[in-house]
Amino acid sequence: MEQRAGVLHEVGLELLGKARELAEASGGTVAAVLLGENVARWSGRLIEHGANLVLLAEHPLLEPYRLLPYTSVLAQAVRQYQPAIMLFGATSLGMELAPRLAARLNTGLSAHCIDLKLDANGNLLQMVPGWGGGVVATIKCPAHRPQMATVMPGVMQKCEPAARSGQVIKLPIDADLDTSGPQVLEVHREEPKGRPLEAAEVVVAGGWGIGGPEGWQLLEELVGLLGGAVGATRPPVDEGWALEAQMIGQSGKTVRPRLYIGVGISGMSHHVVGMEGSEVVVAINSDPQAPIFEVADIVIVGDYREILPPLLDEMRSRLQGGGKK
Ligand SMILES: Cc1cc2nc3c(=O)[nH]c(=O)nc-3n(C[C@H](O)[C@H](O)[C@H](O)COP(=O)(O)OP(=O)(O)OC[C@H]3O[C@@H](n4cnc5c(N)ncnc54)[C@H](O)[C@@H]3O)c2cc1C
Secondary structure: OOEEOOEEOHHHHHHHHHHHHHHHHHOOOOEEEEEEOOOHHHHHHHHHOOOOEEEEEEOHHHOOOOHHHHHHHHHHHHHHHOOOEEEEEOOHHHHHHHHHHHHHHOOOEEEEEOEEEEOOOOOEEEEEEEHHHOEEEEEOOOOOOOEEEEEOOOOOOOOOOOOOOOEEEEOOOOOOOOOOOOOOOOOOOOOOOOOOHHHOOEEEEEOHHHOOHHHHHHHHHHHHHHOOEEEEOHHHHHHOOOOHHHEEOOOOEOOOOOEEEEEOOOOOHHHHOOOOOOOEEEEEEOOOOOHHHHHOOEEEEOOHHHHHHHHHHHHHHHHHOOOOO
16 A cells, blocks of 8 residues: 555555455455554555455654665565565555565566456466557566566556455564665655646647647646646656656556547557546547547547647637636
8 A cells, every 4th residue: 555644545445456356366365555654544444445454564664655664564574474466556656666675575576557367377467568558468477476566546446445344463563674775854745736637527638749838838728728637648748848747648647537638649558548548539630640549539630739729719719708618
């Protein structure tokens, strides 16, 4: 489970949903591992969401999250309980912690899985998009345990919370908990602007084809009129036109809005896996062969700099005329 500053991350509950499914297929047990200080209060919620066991490690040195103390506690828990499978959210925390732990335990790790299943021998089949997302590679780790995988938030389904019984077990914390490495001196929290991307009913996403920050302004204006949030592919994030938190796709967020408008986006599968669940997809691209058109309900071929300004004018005049958003 992942928690920061008193907030339990939803991805943990999503992983519990998948873990429950795998445990039911194999007769296994689901354990939720919770580290921090004063975190025991979430145990009941984790049991309701599918955990048979909550393994609890509470210690002042485990708050806030730090890589080395977390790795020590988890490695010790793995040696004690010998899980067959261990799942992490592909969040910034999980993407740092899971590989460290895998290396410590001398086992493998598949990053950014889009699905997980068991084969007849109980091996975990870890589905990962490869070759620019054109294929889905199935990865197995038959010779080492635990089998480890990270999964993006929003990919797995939580199970319906239900009254279930479960056990809470306190993990022993070694007196020599590894506290070397970076220290947290101060925490700055960046307040998200507007609605979070994952919750927006309208997402306007921009790609490399936007060409620069001036073009980005048009996307902001469109979102201002429609209500919603601006998303991005990876290149605009790399260029600094958009924030990391706005990236949609395999290494970013998964969105399922009622309306997704992709502007200047080619439609590489690394991006498409994060938006293909959208209800209606509109794509604007100057290349008639752009792959995004394959997943689009409405296709607009042309230069967005010619398409968006008249569209914005038309929307403004309809809104001024008393039209609904
Ligand atoms: C391991 C891995 C993980 C990745 N994870 C992600 C991820 O999570 N999210 C993500 O987005 N990417 C991710 N990527 C990168 C991904 O593979 C693509 O490179 C990226 O999605 C391409 O972004 P794009 O469509 O904006 O750019 P491009 O592929 O360069 O496409 C730009 C498009 O804009 C069009 N265009 C140009 N000018 C105009 C104009 N004036 N008007 C209209 N259209 C125009 C072009 O025709 C083109 O189709 C990942 C890559 C790897 C290797």
